[in-house]
Amino acid sequence: MVNTTLRVEGSDLSAVRAFKNTVRQQLETRFKLDSDDLPSSIPVVACMLDPCFKHLKFIPDSKRERAYSHLDTLLLRVSETLSVTNVGVETCETEQTGKDIGKKARLELDFAELFGTHFESGQNTARGSTATEEARQYFLLPQIPTLDNPLQCQNKYSEVERKAPSVGVAMTTEAGTETEVKEKAEESAALADQSEQATEETQEVVTAEGEKREKEGKGISRYLPTWLKKQKSQTQTSPTKDVPPSEEAVDKETEKVPEVNGHAEEVEEEQEQKKDAEKSEQVKEKEELPEVDAKEQSEPVKEEKVEKSEEKSAEEETKAVAEGDKTEEETKETTEAPVEEKDTQTSLFQSPLRLVRKNKMKLVVCHVTLLDGTDYTCEVEKRVKGQYLFFKVCEHLNLMEKDYFGLTYKDTHDHKCWLDPTKEIKRQIRSNNWKFSVNVKFYPPDPSLLTEDLTRYLLCLQLREDVASGKLPCSFVTHALLGSYSLQAELGDYETEQPKPLDYMSQLKFAPSQNKDMEEKILELHKSHRGLTPAQADAQFLENAKKLSMYGVDMHHAKDSEGVDITLGVCANGLLVYKDKLRINRFAWPKILKISYKRNNFYIKIRPGETEQFESTVGFKLQNHRSAKRLWKVCVENHSFFRLNAPEPPNKTRFLTLGSKFRYSGRTQAQTRVASTLIDRPAPNFERTSSKRISRSLDGAPMISITDTSAGENGREPHLELNSDSKVDLSPGDDEAATSQSPGASEAAPSQSSVHGDNIYVRHSNLMLEDHDKTQDEVLKHQASISELKRSFMEAPPPSPPQPNLWEKRLTSSPATTIRVQPQPVVTVSQTETSPVEIVISEPKEPVKTAEVEIEETVVVQEVSKTTKPVIVTVEKVPIEPVVKIEEAMTFAEEEKQCKQSVSSESESEEEAEYHPNAHATLSHTQIPEEKEEEEKVVVVEVVEEVKEEEEEDQVKNDTPVDLPATQEPPPAESRQELVETDQAGTQTKDNAEEKPPAVLEKDESVDEPMVTPDEAPNGLPLGDDAEQEEPKVNGQHMETALRPQVICCTEPPVVKTEMVTISDTFAAQKTEIATKEVPIVHTETKTITYEAAQLEGNGDAEPGVLMTAQTITSESLCTTTTTHITKTLKGGLSETRIEKRIVITGDCDIDHDEALAQAIKEAKEQHPDMRRIDSQRAEVAMASADNH
Amino acid sequence: MAELLERFGCTHVVVRGIPSSLATEALRMSPAEVDLQKARQEHAEYVEVMRSKLGLEVIELPSDEAMPDCVFVEDAAVVCGATALITRPGSESRRPETKAMKEALKKLGLTIVEMTDENATLDGGDVLFTGQEFFVGLSKRTNQKGAEILADAFKDYAVSTVAVEEGLHLKSFCSMGGPGLILIGSSDHAQKALKIMQQMSDHRYDKLTVPDDLAANCIYMNLPDKGHVLLHSTADMFPESVKVLEKLKDYTLIPVSNLEKMKVDGALTCCSVLINKKADI
Secondary structure (H helix, E strand, O other), X not given: OHHHHHOOOOOOOHHHHHHXXXXXXXXXXHOOOOOOOHHHOHHHHHHHHOOOOOOOOOOOHHHHHHHHHHHHHHHHHHHHHHHHOOOHHHHHHHOOOOHHHHHHHHHHHHHHHHHHHHHEOOEOOHHHOOHHHHHHHHHHOOOOOOOOOHHHHHHHHHHHHHHHHHHXXXXXXXXXXXXXXXXXXXXXXXXXXXXXXXXXXXXXXHHHHHHHHHHOOHHHHHHHHHHHHHHHHHHHHHHHHHOOOOHHHHHHHHHHHHHHHHHHOOHHHHHHHHHHHHHHHHHOOOOOOOOOOOOOOHHHHXXXXXXXXXXXXXXXXXXXXXXXXXXXXXXXXXXHOOOOXXXXXXXXXXXXXXXXXXXXXXXXXXXXXXXXXXXXXXXXXXXXXXXXXXXXXXHHHOOOOHHHEEEEEEOOOOOEEEOOOOOEHHXXXXXXXXXXXXXEOOOOOXXXXXXXXXXXXXXXXXXXXXHXXXXXXXXXXXXXHHHHHHHHHHHOXXXXXXXXXXXXXXXOOOXXXXXXXXXXXXHHHHHHOOOOOHHHHHHHHHHHHOOOOOOOOEEEEEEXXXXXXXXXXXXXXXXXXXXXXXXXXXXXXXXXXXXXXXXOEEEEEEOOOOOOOOOEEEEEEOOOHHHHHHHHHHHHHHHHHHHOOOOOOHHHHOOHHHOOOOOOOOOOHHHHHXXXXXXXXXXXXXXXXXXXXXXXXXXXOOOOOHHHHHOOOOOOOOOHHHHHHHHHHHOOOOHHHHHHHHHHHHOOOOHHHHHHHHHHHHHHHHHHHHOOHHHHHHHHHHHHHHHHHOOOOOOOOOOOOOOEOOHHHHOOOHHHHHHHHOHHHHHHHHHHOOOHHHHHHOOOOOOOOOOOOOOOOOOOOOOOEOOOHHHHHHHHHHHHHXXXXXXXXXXXXHHHHHHHOOOOOHHHHOOEEEEOOOOHHHHHHHHHXXXXXXXXXXXXXXXXXXXXXXXXXXXXXXXXXOOOOHHHOOOOHHHHHHHHHHOOOOOOOOOOOOOOOOEEEEOOOOOOOOXXXXXXXXXXXXXXXXXXXXXXXXXXXXXXXXXXXXXXXXXXXXXXXXXXXXXXXXXXXXXXXXXXXXXXXXXXXXXXXXXXXXXXXXXXXXXXXEEEEEEEEEOOOEEEEEEEEEEEEEEOOEEEEEEEEEEEEEEOOOOOHHHHHHHHHHHHHHHOHHHHHHHHHXXXXXXXXXXXX | XXXXXXXXXXXXXXXXXXXXXXXXXXXXXXXXXXXXXXXXXXXXXXXHHXXXXXXXXXXXXXXXXXXXXXXXXXXXXXXXXXXXXXXXXXXXXXXXXXXXXXXXXXXXXXXXXXXXXXXXXXXXXXXXXXXXXXXXXXXXXXXXXXXXXXXXXXXXXXXXXXXXXXXXXXXXXXEEEEOOEEEEEOOHHHHHHHHHXXXXXXXXXXXXXXOOOHHHOOEEEEEOOOEEEEEEEOOOOOHHHHHHHOOOOOEEEEXXXXXXXXXXXXXXXXXXXXXXXXXXX
8 A cells, every 4th residue: 555655656756756755764664563562652552542443454463462452551551540539520620720731631522522432423321431441342343434425524523513512521520530640640659650661662663753754854854744644544544444454455554554543542652641741841841932732733843842952851752753643633632622721831741741632621610691581500611612502502492593593701891792603612701700691693584484483482582681671772662562472472361350460560671761651551462462372472572573673783883984973783684874873874785895894993895886986995993903803793794694695615714714714604594594494393392481580680770772782792692691780689579580690790890891992992092003093094084985975875685585696796806905015014013012902801910921913804705696595505405514614623723723822812813804795605615516526636835934033043943843734635534534523623624535645745945946846646536425626625725724833922023024925817817707506616715814913921821923814816727825824933032933825726627737836936936035035044845736536 | 564554554634724824924945926825725625635535534733823834734743653753843933833733643642752852853844754764854954863863752663864955855855655665756866865765774665756856745545445545746737747656556546736835845745744543552
């Protein structure tokens, strides 16, 4: 196998040849079949732990036996430790142990999930048994079969995710135990010795390996680990599935497989190592870099260090290397639950530890205020994503049509924010206040289309609250009518015999200002509803509520270009502009070309009217950038939900999203409606809670006018909490009410928020002066005046009916130009500047170290048409879901990056972002799956440039971290199932060119300019599954985000120049819009992201800076994406800056790689004369191209 | 739709007599001589149509010589559903007119909202209720504040503002011709206003453009036994426009002469306040 794939052929380009040789070398080094140590070597253990290779068919029987027994020994050790205590959970919870514990816990969780999956296909029955027993079981099971279809992986993954809650819970115990174990291990010499032994064993192998790598040169060393991993995954498949364990195969397989396994899971040994590492951590001083997360990306950095620093012990090296091997696993882990807090102190030690699945999970108690005002409490693992909690809540509610709902939390400024399902909760809430509320996020324009009464009921609850709080204003009569329906739904028919006393009514809250008249009216109307069932009453309630003009409108305070106070309302149809209570303008979604924000400015670019020539931009000023971002996000989400058939496909977002990756990732209304029709269960029984509880919570609440509440708030948050205090006072007698209120009462006073905001605003505006401020204002004014002139009418299409799109031609090539300019200023600013917000929120203690983050993103999507809505949905049903997931993963990965850098949650870090609302994305996306025949080729050109600043040159290594051209390698089907399933972000490569190993070309560092050697990319190989046209792209992008070396911090403004590489106006010119399915994706995308965060926090929340620009241009047959990524690392006094450019050219048909690449590089060079110079010094160029299909 | 139609229902109508002072003292955009007798005759016909042809209950307020414009009751109040907003007319001389109107509407059992803000002005002629939302013309007679108060009075509905660049009132060149149908004059400013309205609305409106701006002011009602009813200006006033209106299918078209009142900028809608008591919940 290996020999076949890696055989050097005459036709190979030199780089390919070099790469092949290196790979072989590596494989042979690691898997010496004749070595006596083989059975106990890490790679072999890892193989055993990989369900694909656990039977070790590639090594001789005798050695296999020994390997098993070795594993037994290891497991025994583990189970001992596991059995030490079962109280671990509690311990874990109460003790606010260090972050490293948390990390380990997370890893362990992942490990647990993996095992859970492998064992009973997701069922965690074996949970309680010891590790040894589990292992036995494990080996009894057949090897994991190969998945032919990437979609299966996706589905599988989603299953896993669904089950995650239980797994998480189940594993908690173990985790806790482990934690304890570790602690004890540290104390007990015996244990330590054992682990040391184990470590040493493995050490030898690894060390040798590491040394070898060093010799191989920087370029290679950078690349190899990644490549190898990828490679392994490809090859793995064949050994297990395709090739029976014949002896002949052994040789070849052996070479490769062990390697693979090594990456996969060296659980036991790793655990041992961890213990060791922990010890050493304590003892040794770590002069490590600011912590980089245990991602693949971080790997390179660490390796570098190893090589550079002589002082480091062999142990350390081992770990570092081991880490590298584990990249794949890491990816998974990171994707699922990105590592959050880092220890700034330890990089080398920690990461290996993290890799090892020693999880000490921390459970956190979440208090979720439900729509009926009751509190739902549940425990979640500290690092779970928002989705997890949300699903849990939905499960509790028995809610299936959940896409209309979301969770909110209060940020440090007491604004309610939507919990991003794709991100870790912990990262979002930024406090220890794990309190959430269920809220309606998207108000269905026609609630009668909802499938279940339960959903309608919940919507009613939200609306009752909205109405009672004044957030949804309505007239006296409507108040009375709605109130009467509420009574009917909750109390049933009006009882003439025993009419409710009026003072009972006054305990209920129907309106912000409610009087006897209204209560009487309500009772009167209630009488007229005799006979209505609760469900009918709810339906009537909704029918009336939905007509209210402010139904589903999310209000945000702002100022117009002239400083006049206005309110922006986001709704299903578009953006509404209010001045006081009057609507003074309205921008329907189809009329909006672009939505963006920059600092505290919010812009919408308007499509020119019938008589107009040019598009105009209208700008608004928000209170601060957080408000601007919140508004922007709400716009993006609302547009996506109500206007798109499917969420924007990942390929549009992926790397660019680094900055403001934010996109709506859930189901759109169209999708959720389809899903609703598929709900096949008897109408769930649910109990309608008395509104008394709810309403009372609102009693005495400060009257909230539309403006008040909505300002700066993200969604329609209930004001329960705000009100609760007062309510308790008012109705002390009601225990129930008091209880439900209590969580709210503890929350911070709402009034504070404004003060906070003001402060921030001021500071921010100062910052702005340095930068874009001036121009911004000018632009604003100008645009405003233009827009003033152009109030031409544009008919807003009705929300639901499909509409043909006229905009297609409107693809913005322009954004690219605009964007190009911006990154540079940003970079400069960012390093020196501080973002006040972040300081305030996350790290009040160290105001000094702050970073300004600038992000720009432009995404242009064409809206082809919505006409086919139903059709599309049906057809795509399968494809869509996976896609969505991918997107999530991508986002996640990005987020993780940020996390590593300890950048505060995206909301804080992003200063600007753009979004181009259109519906096209969906279409192109959908089409993709159908074009199976077309092959995609991806060519990746990377230019890595490292600029080192400051002293310590000796330490600084030119070694560029290993980049994973993960894009190219499709993981073998088998491994995929395992890895991909669990791994969200990680290997999303779904294409399987199973038999084709990607060719990788390596370049020497000495190369001045990026040389592009197109891969031979034998495309002719049969595709195992339906390769989707898009996938390659997805993967490529994904890789980019996830695998990139991480950014760290920089003390000084590095000399970094980022430029935009523009490729092919030619391509752009070719773009055509054809909605036919046969036509390749037609769309143009341009994105630029500038993201900057430089911060180093002693507490482990280091803020790394990343600056990135990216541009993607897609034509009919080609998609060219250029990404510029800047990474800064600060270790000690040393600061490293890396600029990477990656150009990905993807085509659906045969492309001339050489030509395309050459052209791309040429253009890149033209635009980056500087770059070249630097390149000559220490840039590495690596190119690889692979056949994805 | 049924409900929307109901919003155009009408059971009661408030009108007011023509004082003799109208001929000489009533406000007008351009100088014109009014034949008082003819005007009174026209008005009598107008009221009679409402009363006998349409079977509405007519509340006729006595005219007041001190209020030359008092016949144009529309400006004094905006009634929607069970709520009546008593306006503060933009021209000071007309403010006393609201008193009698308020009393009458109170008697009808409507919820009265008064516009007390000294800075607010609003003429009912600037208020176009489409059945789904309000458009308020910002004109010489109506300002932003007045519109805000209207918005506050009718919270269920969106209230959008439209600049009235020419003409007295918003409804000087438009009116509702049915649910979702806007009758609009063909002048530039009328068309422009329509575009703004369409842009500002979440709802979809059809438009029916008539050649004459003033002919676009009609009274539409949906009556239980008569269906769509449209009172419009006579053919001798606006022959072309009437031709257009005659294209409306299934409509009961009732031409009403309005020549004399037109001279003092009185359109058809100006002379009545429609009330739908059934809509009162």
